Amino acid sequence: MFGLIGHLTSLEHAQAVARDLGYPEYADQDLEFWCSAPPQVVDDITVTSATGQVIHGKYVESCFLPEMLAKRRAKAAIRKILNAMSHAQKNGINISALGGFSSIIFETFNLENMPQVRNVTLDFQRFTTGNTHTAYIICRQLEGVAKQLNLELAKTTVAVVGATGDIGSAVCRWINDRTDVADLLLVARNRERLEALQTELGRGKIMDVADALPQADVIIWVASMAKGMEINGETLRNPCVLIDGGYPKNLSTQVQRPGIHVLNGGIVEHSLDINWKIMQIVNMDVPSRQLFACFAESMLLEFEKWYTNFSWGRNQITLAKMEQIGGASVKHGFNPLLLSL
Template sequence: MFGLIGHSTSFEAAREKARTLGFEEFAEGDLDVWCSAPPQLVEHLQVTSATGKTIEGAYIDSCFVPEMLSRFKTARRKVLSAMELAQKNGIDITALGGFTSIIFENFNLLKEQQIRSTTLEWERFTTGNTHTAWVICRQVETNAPKLGIDLSQARVAVIGATGDIGSAVCRWLSQRTGVKELLLVARQAQPLLDLQQELGGGRILKLEEALLEADVVVWVASLPQTLSIDAASLKSPCLMIDGGYPKNLDTKASGNGIHVLKGGIVEFFSDITWQMMEMAEMDNPKRQMFACFAEAILLEFEGIHTNFSWGRNNISLDKMDLIGAASLRHGFQALGLSAQIDPTPALTTA
């Protein structure tokens, strides 16, 4: 059995979800009420692979909302309690979705294996980052040529290059895709230097410098609310992959020749009867989902009950190959740009 741990995109969205599900006490409650609310197993579901295999799963709402990020103890407790609930329900492999995986990594919750009377078994959980990284790379490889961008001659900026997903994307694009040049952007200098040495190349730049040069921008860092992008300064065409969370890059960058694609989203080959992706505002909620969630589904299909994606900067190309092949075999497809694309103006990679 697989599990998915998620949360609402905002406090107001969470209250609306609670109202829809019949939890009136939460729907009418303030943020303090939600801070004390326990996680809820809100949905059971079945998924059938393109191979014909059917598996069962459950969705657990952590009752966390982004407005709680500044409350360290609350955020920590929300994630650990949701993991405890998954384990107590006998779920074999559970993906941490949205901010839950970010909280787990950034707050180093590996130190907190004991939650009340439960000792968490780490092998039951995955961040889903390996599949997310593979999907983002596939989105670059598939959609850039549609815009007339020759990746062998293109400069690709990775914003958040030293993170778990970002570093994996850099390894893949450098070693498998063979882009002309990687432009590496992150907050801390030393991890960038370490990554550059590991890759044997790539140019370290500030964000504003990288945006001026990039034919493709892969954004896997949190998007600052104060960020302002001069669309006129971007190359045209320019493919921008919004791999962060929440996905709002399209509100910062728009204009002729700029193509923003929601990164790390996959579409299943058939409908799934569930409510949670409607809450996540997917364009096709019966088929689309976050790639991190899909990783738990894939691991259950494959019978791999282990913490497949765990820690920071541990994603290997071999693991990306494995989960990518499973993704295709079971009927997932990376989200792409609309078929109605005008690739003009012509390629500008000089």
């Protein structure tokens, strides 16, 4: 059985979802309440592969909210993720994906050093960040949208914002080795990590975000957006493609201008309907088939019986592992979401 460990995008969103799911005791509570709310299994899931194989899983709501980090409640955030992992393990889930901020919190606060959650010793082999599949899907989206818009990659400049992160660095490796893009712009906050990535790739121009965006034909955004930051669509090229790999997806509200195409990055569409409710809650356009690629990774690991932390640790994603999970993705009927033209 596979598991999905996730969270909602805001306190307001959480209150509305709690009301819809039939948890009125959660619906009108403030952030303090959510800081102490325990994880819940709120959805049972059935997925059928393109091969005909059927698997079952559960969605574990961690009750973490991004406001907890904004309000400097790091201890609450840590507790949320560890408790959700423990809850998944106690429910007999073989492999669970850490969605959204869950994996970021795990890595940022070194939760691998906190394996004991009350009477449960976490078996980290049961958990994956899902980042390898996400990186693979974003790269396939780049290739697919280039075909949709007749962009010649050999004449295309691609900027990766968040280039030194786990997903961003993997995307850069794929672009460097598997495509022939004209220019690769590397954008991140840490100059030392950028220089190390540039040395590893043997190419790439290190730039700040303000200088990089107007020069890019395609912008792959896999970083958290700084509070108060805005993107001026008038400064972008026309046409320009923004692949929004963040969570929550917010670039489409930032940039609305003819010739600017915003694609929800890291999203897959399954070839068959999935029996679940959770993707309606996060407002997918086709909730019976569309989902986050990180969640799909745990499904793929369950289909293949690869019960291991396939994606784990910072900047450990290799091209071989991207191809491996990508092969399983194609086999079982998952396709990269592309533009609706």
